[in-house]
Amino acid sequence: MTAKLMLTTLLPLVADLSRDLPESERYRRLLHALRTLFPCDAAALLRLDGEWLVPLAVDGLSLDTLGRRFKVSEHPRFEFLLSSPGPTRFPSNCELPDPYDGLVEGLGEHLEVHDCMGCPLFVDEQPWGLLTLDALDSKRFEPIELDDLQAFASLAAATVKVVQRIEHLALRVEDEQQRAESYRQAHDSPDKELIGQSLPHKRLLEEIALVGSSELTVLITGETGVGKELVAQAIHAASPRADKPMISLNCAALPDTLVESELFGHVRGAFTGATQDRRGKFELANGSTLFLDEVGELSLAVQAKLLRVLQSGQLQRLGSDQEHRVDVRLIAATNRDLAEEVRSGRYRADFYHRLSVYPLRVPALRERGRDVLLLSGFFLEQNRSRLGLGSLRLSADAQAALLHYDWPGNVRELEHLIARSALKALGRCTTRPRILTLTAADLDLPVNTEGADVVEVEMPVQIAGDLRHATDNFQRQLISACLERHQHNWARAARELGMDRANLGRLAKRLGLK
Structure with a gap:
């Protein structure tokens, strides 16, 4: 050299x-x-x-x-x-x-x-x-x-x-040593990582960083399987309370008779089976963060008691008149439309507004474009290790199938699909392969009968002008959407569009995109 x-x-x-x-x-x-x-x-x-x-x-x-x-x-x-x-x-x-x-x-x-x-x-x-x-x-x-x-x-x-x-x-708003410790804890296991490069995902990470350093109550919304608990963990890890563990409770996993005991604790004799005093989740989370998952499932009676704790910071254990003061930062999550629940009378308006001081929506997987391939890589490596393979990868038609699918079950559905497909594909091999390639047939995804495609272009309701003008508009939108998915990597965009790189450049220049 x-x-x-x-x-x-x-x-x-x-x-x-x-x-x-x-x-x-x-x-x-x-x-x-x-x-x-x-x-x-x-x-x-x-x-x-x-x-x-x-x-x-x-x-x-x-x-x-x-x-x-x-x-x-x-x-x-x-x-x-x-x-x-x-x-x-x-x-x-x-x-x-x-x-x-x-x-x-x-x-x-x-x-x-x-x-x-x-x-x-x-x-x-x-x-x-x-x-x-x-x-x-x-x-x-x-x-x-x-x-x-x-x-x-x-x-x-x-x-x-x-x-x-x-x-x-x-990150100067936070103490450097505390931040370093929270970063280490958040990455002890790759299972707790938020992976993605799409614009919706990047915006989510920006909001997590913004609200994480505050003490605001956060209401995380989104479809089932998008990773709301991971988002809650990331908010806690970005907070001044990250040196203490986040306490979690799934509100849908317990009957009403036990939710109050789990949240507020109880004293001995408060109910049948209460043989000793017990602290609830709020007291365990004192000085830290409490994450309430499926908060839309709480009854109106429990909502009223929770509202009092959020307003005053004071609670009473079941069966006791003694007040306990707690300092808890609350993060809640739901896949329900709580505003609609309020309008229908199934949810308290005052409790809803207390929860949604900072609403944070987690995007669905179908909104995140090529993030599905990055997440697939994460799950492929997990299963490669679990199955003892040299390499576990996706064929080109498998990648296309993943990009075309709507993912009603979101990231959780993708995780289960990769694990199931890898195991079935390995089981069909007569000899153990060093590299196992998953094809579209291995994934066995249902066909999207509504004609969804990896390239989503919003067509105008009315097309004005001649055919050349309409064609140019369509090509302009198609190329712009493709470039956005590939972070403006022209070579990759050309490959997806099936064009020569130079020809794509000339076309883009004529359309005013360069």
């Missing part, structure tokens, strides 16, 4: 350190520079989070890779790279399984003999993550000096440090 090429490629990255850029854009530019200096077919930046590696940016790998969480102990190549002090190039005949097997874009077969190298990243002398490079040519990386990759890794670590400093400034 010439010094001129190195300098020309790295100078823009150095300049970026002083610019205000989104985290995703910084990492995208970083991988672009990496592939310029070290030509490869796939590159990735992964952050170490406990015993997991979390992909932050990928280039040349399938989109669902960003939704995966790689357990280090299950991937020997990652484990070896993390234990190395500097860059490593694996021999082309290395027998260690490659974690990207089946994930390289355009490769529909095993990663047999190929070239693979990687480098650990250190921030403040602590291991932070990995840079990885893969090439289908087994001799691609022979001319590369490992010192050159180490120099690039140092700049990558500086980029990461800038991103971290910007994040800390954005």
Whole structure:
């Protein structure tokens, strides 16, 4: 590698350190520079989070890779790279399984003999993550000096440090040590992570960050299976109360006779079976957060008692006249339309308004576009590990089927579908495969008889003008919607539209989109 090429490629990255850029854009530019200096077919930046590696940016790998969480102990190549002090190039005949097997874009077969190298990243002398490079040519990386990759890794670590400093400034309203602890707790398990890149999902994350630092009561609404409890956990994790555990209660899981005892506690002898004093959820959540799921199922009598606690912060255990004062931040969730319940007389208006100080709607999965593929990647990796497979992936027709489906059961339905389909597909194999590919037939999704499509374009009620004008309007909306789904990646948009990249650019220019 010439010094001129190195300098020309790295100078823009150095300049970026002083610019205000989104985290995703910084990492995208970083991988672009990496592939310029070290030509490869796939590159990735992964952050170490406990015993997991979390992909932050990928280039040349399938989109669902960003939704995966790689357990280090299950991937020997990652484990070896993390234990190395500097860059490593694996021999082309290395027998260690490659974690990207089946994930390289355009490769529909095993990663047999190929070239693979990687480098650990250190921030403040602590291991932070990995840079990885893969090439289908087994001799691609022979001319590369490992010192050159180490120099690039140092700049990558500086980029990461800038991103971290910007994040800390954005969270200055909270104590830094408390925030770091809540971040660690929230990521102890990837099961608690909110995954997505769509605009509706990003808006949801922005609202979580906004309301999380406040003490406002939050009412989370949304369809069944969208992840309302995960949103509640994220709000708590972003709050000043995150150092204490969030207390939860599913209001639909208990009869009215037991809900009051669960919420407010009881004293011995308050009812048959009350053999000793017991604190309720409100007292257990004192100084922390109480999450009431399915709050729309509460009876009018319980609503009235809850309203008193919310207004005064005081409660009485069942069977007792003694007052207990509590300091609780309340988060509630429901899939019911509580405003309609109020109008019909089935819900107290004063209680509803006390709950919905900050209403927060969780978008349905069908509103989140290609997030379904990222979430699929997350669930595929979970089931790959559970089933002991080398790789578990989706075929192109399976991805299309997932994008076309309406998802009435939302994320929960997707989770169950992936688990069920993987198990059934494995059961049909006569010999245990190293890579298991799920097809559309494996998913067995019902056909959408209403003609829903991955490309949703709102057609005008009246089309004015001639055919050329109407056609241009349609093409303009179609291309704009496709670009939005792909975060304005023109190459990917062209592939989805079945067009040459240059032809799409010329058409967009004629339509006034460029």
